[in-house]
Amino acid sequence: DTEVTQTPKHLVMGMTNKKSLKCEQHMGHRAMYWYKQKAKKPPELMFVYSYEKLSINESVPSRFSPECPNSSLLNLHLHALQPEDSALYLCASSQTWRTSREEETQYFGPGTRLLVL
Amino acid sequence: GEDVEQSLFLSVREGDSSVINCTYTDSSSTYLYWYKQEPGAGLQLLTYIFSNMDMKQDQRLTVLLNKKDKHLSLRIADTQTGDSAIYFCAESPDRGSTLGRLYFGRGTQLTVWP
Numbered sequence: 001d002t003e004v005t006q007t008p009k010h011l012v013m014g015m016t017n018k019k020s021l022k023c024e025q026h027m028g029h030r031a032m033y034w035y036k037q038k039a040k041k042p043p044e045l046m047f048v049y050s051y052e053k054l055s056i057n058e059s060v061p062s063r064f065s066p067e068c069p070n071s072s073l074l075n076l077h078l079h080a081l082q083p084e085d086s087a088l089y090l091c092a093s094s095q096t097w098r099t100s101r102e103e104e105t106q107y108f109g110p111g112t113r114l115l116v117l
Numbered sequence: 118g119e120d121v122e123q124s125l126f127l128s129v130r131e132g133d134s135s136v137i138n139c140t141y142t143d144s145s146s147t148y149l150y151w152y153k154q155e156p157g158a159g160l161q162l163l164t165y166i167f168s169n170m171d172m173k174q175d176q177r178l179t180v181l182l183n184k185k186d187k188h189l190s191l192r193i194a195d196t197q198t199g200d201s202a203i204y205f206c207a208e209s210p211d212r213g214s215t216l217g218r219l220y221f222g223r224g225t226q227l228t229v230w231p
Contacts, residue, residue, distance in 0.1 A: 040224075042223055102167070110158055
């Protein structure tokens with residue numbers, strides 16, 4: 001089983017709202033990722049967690065706050081977003097990270113489509 | 118970052134073969150991936166190849182790697198309308214600051230006509 005689940009599937013929020021995106025995997029993977037994808041573009045890396053520690057933050061604005069409560073869960077807390085933050089947010093996981101091996105293959109979830117009004 | 122290039126569009130008739138091409142720049146050992154994205158969906162891993170291999174076949178999918186030219190291709194045999202999607206080529210270099218990152222091409226929109 002190579003399933004990564006994400007909730008909610010769709011989210012509409014105002015610029016003053018606080019919301020969270022959730023991602024879960026039960027494959028025993030120790031690396032988890034958040035990506036942002038705009039229409040007709042490839043995914044852009046936002047954050048990488050390895051063994052529940054934040055390893056990469058790609059200079060993402062502080063209105064996006066990631067959290068990894070345990071090895072199976074990854075959250076993305078959203079606050080005071082802008083309309084330009086509307087996008088598909090993808091979560092991914094891999095067995096390992098920075099090992100340059102087959103186990104670093106990333107598996108993606110279905111995404112959360114976010115609309116900021 | 119690394120440069121991964123793909124053509125943007127490909128149209129084929131149902132039943133024909135599709136060939137999607139990709140070029141990459143990293144010269145180190147690397148994994149190379151093909152992902153499929155249907156409208157409104159996430160990325161589905163189709164197949165991957167390590168840079169010490171020339172070819173990998175998996176049912177209707179054949180991946181060819183020319184390491185000298187840094188050229189990767191994905192051939193889909195007997196293309197079906199359900200294969201219509203965006204196909205992303207991605208590279209995972211194994212060195213330095215690029216380690217642990219996936220570098221994506223811009224994606225090739227494959228349209229299959231009945």
